[in-house]
Amino acid sequence: MTNPVTDADRTFLKHFSQLIGFLVVVMFALIGVALYLYSKNPPPTNPSHVDEVQQRIAPVGGVYAGDTGKAALAEAQAAAAKAAASQVAYGGTTDGKTIFGNLCQTCHTNAATGAPVITDKGEWAPRVAQGLDTLVKHATEGFTGKKGVMPARGGNPSLSDAQVKATVEWMVSQVK
Numbered sequence: 001m002t003n004p005v006t007d008a009d010r011t012f013l014k015h016f017s018q019l020i021g022f023l024v025v026v027m028f029a030l031i032g033v034a035l036y037l038y039s040k041n042p043p044p045t046n047p048s049h050v051d052e053v054q055q056r057i058a059p060v061g062g063v064y065a066g067d068t069g070k071a072a073l074a075e076a077q078a079a080a081a082k083a084a085a086s087q088v089a090y091g092g093t094t095d096g097k098t099i100f101g102n103l104c105q106t107c108h109t110n111a112a113t114g115a116p117v118i119t120d121k122g123e124w125a126p127r128v129a130q131g132l133d134t135l136v137k138h139a140t141e142g143f144t145g146k147k148g149v150m151p152a153r154g155g156n157p158s159l160s161d162a163q164v165k166a167t168v169e170w171m172v173s174q175v176k
Contacts, residue, residue: 089158096170099163103154104171114148124175136168 005013046052064073090099100108100118107115116123127135140161142152153159154167 087158088160089156089163092160092163094162094166096167099159099167100170103156103159104167108171115150118171118174121175124172128172128175132169132172135172136165139168140164 062072062076064070064076090102093099107113108118111117111120116127118124138150140153143150153164159167
């Protein structure tokens with residue numbers, strides 16, 4: 001029986017095997033160079049990594065029992081109220097135009113929302129006739145009317161009463 005592999009095929013397989021072997025050696029060399037370079041230039045670390053980890057593992061709630069628990073609960077509630085009060089929207093500005101542009105504009109420039117459009121003086125006339133105090137009350141506490149809903153504080157609970165009043169006053173000045 002004769003060998004089915006010819007000399008030309010044998011030569012091709014020999015050269016092809018050598019090429020594959022050479023490419024494997026090159027691959028390992030490149031991996032070695034990459035590992036060397038990576039060890040000399042480690043990736044930058046996130047400076048806030050420790051804070052992020054602490055926030056992720058912080059307890060979500062607490063257990064308060066007995067008289068000691070009541071005192072701790074009252075202290076925690078006071079701290080939460082103080083933290084909430086310190087968060088004032090838009091840097092505490094009382095510029096009605098700024099607050100309108102950041103919060104109220106979405107609803108009061110789009111007739112599809114059911115809110116009175118700031119440029120429609122006819123739609124604002126009956127509202128303005130109710131008086132500024134009523135408008136401020138509706139803006140502060142929220143209001144459900146026939147055409148739509150006005151969320152309390154425009155949907156931003158961190159707005160102060162002064163900011164709501166300033167914004168309502170600015171809007172009224174625009175529709176008169």
